[in-house]
Amino acid sequence: MNIVVTGSIAYDYLMRFPGDFLDHVKPDRLQKLSLSFLVDEMVKQRGGCAPNIAYSLALLGERPLLMGTAGQDFGDYRAWLEEQGVDTSAVKVVPEVFTASFFVTTDQDLNQIASFYTGAMAFARTLSFHDLAAPVDLAIVSPNDPEAMDKYPRECRALGIPYIYDPSQQTVRISAESLRDGVVGADILIVNDYEYELFKDRTAMTDDDIRRAVKRAVIVTLGAEGAAIWVGEGRNEKIVIPAVTPDGIMDPTGIGDAFRAGLMKGLALGLPWEACGRLGSLAATYVLETTGPQTHHYSIAEFVARYRSVFGDDAATAALSGG
Ligand SMILES: Nc1ncnc2c1ncn2[C@@H]1O[C@H](COP(=O)(O)OP(=O)(O)OP(=O)(O)O)[C@@H](O)[C@H]1O
Numbered sequence: 001m002n003i004v005v006t007g008s009i010a011y012d013y014l015m016r017f018p019g020d021f022l023d024h025v026k027p028d029r030l031q032k033l034s035l036s037f038l039v040d041e042m043v044k045q046r047g048g049c050a051p052n053i054a055y056s057l058a059l060l061g062e063r064p065l066l067m068g069t070a071g072q073d074f075g076d077y078r079a080w081l082e083e084q085g086v087d088t089s090a091v092k093v094v095p096e097v098f099t100a101s102f103f104v105t106t107d108q109d110l111n112q113i114a115s116f117y118t119g120a121m122a123f124a125r126t127l128s129f130h131d132l133a134a135p136v137d138l139a140i141v142s143p144n145d146p147e148a149m150d151k152y153p154r155e156c157r158a159l160g161i162p163y164i165y166d167p168s169q170q171t172v173r174i175s176a177e178s179l180r181d182g183v184v185g186a187d188i189l190i191v192n193d194y195e196y197e198l199f200k201d202r203t204a205m206t207d208d209d210i211r212r213a214v215k216r217a218v219i220v221t222l223g224a225e226g227a228a229i230w231v232g233e234g235r236n237e238k239i240v241i242p243a244v245t246p247d248g249i250m251d252p253t254g255i256g257d258a259f260r261a262g263l264m265k266g267l268a269l270g271l272p273w274e275a276c277g278r279l280g281s282l283a284a285t286y287v288l289e290t291t292g293p294q295t296h297h298y299s300i301a302e303f304v305a306r307y308r309s310v311f312g313d314d315a316a317t318a319a320l321s322g323g
């Protein structure tokens, strides 16, 4: 199965300030803001929706094609992804700029000051599904440059590529017209519950409009409550997917992306919806148990054993153990 994963490619720079921002903000001097915080901790993490999804797909034995744009600082990241089993041949490097970067400093009270530098991500609109060499069996359009997210669904429909429309955190940014266009003719729409409400508000589509717009399923993730999948005729049949309780919560960054990877693994194996959703839930929980979106690790045998201990044997354990 040829899976193409599109979306942001980014680095996350996470800093911790050992004090309180508010002690340094003088309310009588707000005409001109100039603040500098000496931070004593910084981590640089590999992130971005597309590599997050692709990494978990690789852990699950797929070799997804990552399609996106990155900057001059992508070299190490590319080598690392290739080592993990991700095909990076469709990542275009724009040497004049840096890879999209998220900088966030958190103080002792968990106040945050953050900036997101779009960098090379703004060039994602220059990539095209028409330029891919091999036929594509399944694609996902994940948060990215808004112009790219507008273009890819149209290209997928023109080329007959089944695609998952995943506007997620960009639901707030993308135009209503583009959101409507993205969902009509998608195989699947996936968003979290907050984004689903926002999607309906922004597009003025009803539950029914959205369910009729997609070909196969509407999936809404519900945090610790798991997920709901609407399938069948008119997408009126609801399948409830429970979450998998983690052995301790470390960091939720990237759990939504991991859910999508598990789901796509199930689709690649042609599994029933319930098994697809369960794969998503377990893949997400592994990310919750580690810090960062790509630091978790498991073998397929370990994943299957844990899946079996939570859900028992089903089509997923049979398919994953069979090869
Ligand atoms: N506290 C939790 N315990 C167990 N599983 C969880 C928990 N929170 C989330 N999950 C799993 O992760 C999936 C996605 O979570 P959620 O709906 O919060 O996505 P999201 O808000 O898009 O996340 P992200 O922060 O990555 O964007 C859920 O469907 C569930 O399977």
Ligand SMILES: [Mg+2]
Binding pocket: 168, 169, 192, 256, 257
């Ligand atoms: Mg999300």
